[in-house]
Amino acid sequence: MELRLEARAPFRLDLTVWALRRQPGNRIDTWQSGVYRRSFGSHTGAVFAEVQQRGSTQQPMLQVRLHGVAVDDPARREDIVVVLRRMLGLDVDLSGFYAQAAGDPDLGPLVLRYRGLKPPRFATLFEALANAVACQQVSLASGIALLGHLSAQFGPAHPLAPELHAFPRPQDLCDADSHALRALGFSQQKTGYLTGLARDLARGKLTAAALEVADDAGAMRMLSTLRGIKRWSAQYVALRGLGRLGVFPVDDVGAHKHLAAWLGLPRLDAEATAALVRRWQPYAGLVYFHVLLRRLEEAGHLRIDTPAGSE
Structure with a gap:
């Protein structure tokens, strides 16, 4: 079964999937040659999904291939589409976040570099x-x-x-x-x-x-x-899991480290992190994802110079 899904622009599948994956060792959400692959469980067995971006960042279109007995059932097929849209943030409007970031000398360049990232969510x-x-x-x-x-x-x-x-x-x-x-x-x-x-x-x-x-x-x-x-x-x-974009996991030790490195600050703790991220409300959680992509790019897992849909 092949489907096409529209996404609210701007959107980049590669950036969003890497924010979902977090590590190259993720064996559940895989990314290879520009294709996101994931299996979903059902009472009739697994459904295997392949997702690829065909449109550009500003005119995004996703091609989705679904394999499995369950996709013959229109209701189950629609359930999987709903989950994919939620997981990949296809309907999230980030215009308010982009407007806020444009006036922030620290956040603005980071958001511009990873433009098209949507906040990912776990499937369940x-x-x-x-x-x-x-x-x-x-x-x-x-x-x-x-x-x-x-x-x-x-x-x-x-x-x-x-x-x-x-x-x-x-x-x-x-x-x-x-x-x-x-x-x-x-x-x-x-x-x-x-x-x-x-x-x-x-x-x-x-x-x-x-x-x-x-x-x-x-x-x-x-x-x-x-x-x-x-x-x-x-x-x-x-x-x-819930897509609460104002929530920044302030006890996340890795986030402390990478937030401090990005801003050139000394070592942060939970209290200092909580105070710092208030300036980005109601979008502090989106900053969390952007700092994660910065770490992934520095580690060599992410290529920003590849246009969306071209891999």
């Missing part, structure tokens, strides 16, 4: 929570490696992309054997957090719909009622 609330748990108190590379192992063990794959497993659903992990999770590299504590979160979401203790109608502070309070979700994790899920 559970995936956002699992990412937060996996990345607690370990390096980002280690956390993403754990998530790749988790998907390979518990997520389905389509025959066209047997190496690309969908992220597990809550019901896939509710009764997961703790020894199996420990064998993947999860600590005993994180194993308990993951299975507990899976059961909580499968039973409806907290839903994405309930979070959507709450304000930022309310959403983070609700998230913090879940076992294993404290302030950093709640902020991380609010930004990356």
Whole structure:
């Protein structure tokens, strides 16, 4: 099944996917030769999606190919399109952010360099929570490696992309054997957090719909009622899972480091970071993504000189 999706300009798929991926070792959201590939789980097996930008940054058009039995069902196909649009921020209007950045001598050049980045979101609330748990108190590379192992063990794959497993659903992990999770590299504590979160979401203790109608502070309070979700994790899920663009994960040590490097500041902590990012409200979370791209470019993972849609 082949579809075409429009995006609100400006848009660059490469920048957005890298902000979603965070690390080249991400085995769930892959990027190769200008194509974003991802599998999604369903009760009928995996759906494999390939997304490529055909239009320019200012006239963006995405070509999407979907493979799997589930895409024969129009309702399921539409569900996947809705998820892709949300994950890639296709409908997010950043005109207010661009206007604010234009008058900021620090932010303006950064935003201009990464023009077309849209704020990415994880596919589901559970995936956002699992990412937060996996990345607690370990390096980002280690956390993403754990998530790749988790998907390979518990997520389905389509025959066209047997190496690309969908992220597990809550019901896939509710009764997961703790020894199996420990064998993947999860600590005993994180194993308990993951299975507990899976059961909580499968039973409806907290839903994405309930979070959507709450304000930022309310959403983070609700998230913090879940076992294993404290302030950093709640902020991380609010930004990356719920699309709350005013939320900057101020306890993120990596963000401290890269924010300070960008601005030429001495070492930052959570309190100093919180004070600093107030100047960019209500778009502090977008600054988080732009600083991330700066780090990825410096590490050689991202090429800015390649026009959108040309790879």
